[in-house]
Amino acid sequence: MFKGSMVALVTPMNEDESVDYQSLEYLIEWHIASGTDAIVAVGTTGESATLDMKEHCEVIAFVVNKVAKRIPVIAGTGANSTSEAIELTACAKKVGADACLLVTPYYNKPTQEGLYLHHKKIAEAVDIPQILYNVPGRTACDMQPETIGRLAKVSNIVGVKEATGDLSRVAKIRALVRDDFDLYTGDDATAIEFILLGGQGGISVTANIAPSQVSQAYNAALAGNADLARELDAPLMEAHQKLFVEANPIPVKWALVEMGKIKSAIRLPLTPLSTDYHDVVRGALKQAGVL
Template structure:
């Protein structure tokens, strides 16, 4: 089981929006040095919605190549078409990903039975560990704990990224899915408590900017050290908030560029962080002692 601080990696781009491979390599080295436990390539934070299929697969390949087995790589392979999700998941397996993160189909608004059958089809088609991804604020589709419980009994489905921020779901999903099923939060603001309640880690946006602190905070929470986790998380609290001051990944890409780790590139329809937000994000970065 992959545990700990799992960074939902930004996809570096230049000012024209082209993927910047050199910065991507630099980010992988940065996260390995800072103690990040695993990375997600081309998830929501990696701008999966605006990369075409060839680019999507190329970024996954590059992250795997740059990591060289030193850190687990989870590939974002979800889609609102079941056949497309199967194709992306199959390609990620061929490229050597350690697992796949598969978001619930967005915009379609499937029923709970549709969600079950969608993920079952991917499970049946591709032999690779698969992590469900529930983020109704983005997808307009909420995978209920009961559906997660059903899916947890399938061979290749090994965990869920639960990004609702609803901490009451931790115990419920654990009860329905068992101790061997991985529970990850996708909500940085509640990640400390999520892990203290029995979660296995955080798939984090904040970890792009303060990877060592997030790693240490999550490790303390997983160890049950509430006091230490709280002390560290207090330094991160402003980042948890301001990295969502505009739509993710707008603020986090600005922050990573501010740290000198990548260029100022993002793809339409997303735009660069507006100047009126710069001071708030910069102040949060200072509180986390990353600048």
């Protein structure tokens, strides 16, 4: 349904920790001009865990309004409460999002049957395209390919963001899902190989700092030009790694501050990037050619 480079957009904030809508609008325009194929609003990178329900919906509505149908907007609406996820997903539909991204329930560690029933109930409650999001490194919950295959039978569950970094899952999942079910990577370091194996694109943290470069690399991979894709991705490899030296989005928000794109603000319990890592991340930005 979607393809290419989809940025997991940060949520800029003012010094008082309110949402900085002026900077958010700037980032939206920069991404559209840079060739980003879709914007994911209020996902993990967008600090969804620290935005309250009202702010969450307001940010999605703002992004939808400013994008104005120029590219798709995918709203992060997952939660570890099924009822809360339904409420957020309904809000995203109401304000005009093109699809929703729903992370597996975190902390409460449901069974595979619990995951199936959770996502099935949300899909049946809100008629909007929905993308599953599997990131066990953050959720302590791993949605197995067989569960994804079961959920792919639900008509408005249209894809999965697979962020394990395990490339063997591409073939496993593809064998279990319908032909029009899309596979997206959530792991920047292995994204090119994921796409070359048959993925439709990626939801990227690195795209926050290098939207044009990520878009070009992904498009080359989608076209089957493996050599060009790897060549374009090579200068970004350090960023793929160093943007995770502390919990996302700590490093990428610091990087955008260093690039002059946003103000220096992040909500507790996250804190600004430790000074020990400033030169490390700065070096990655220079390697990527964005600083």
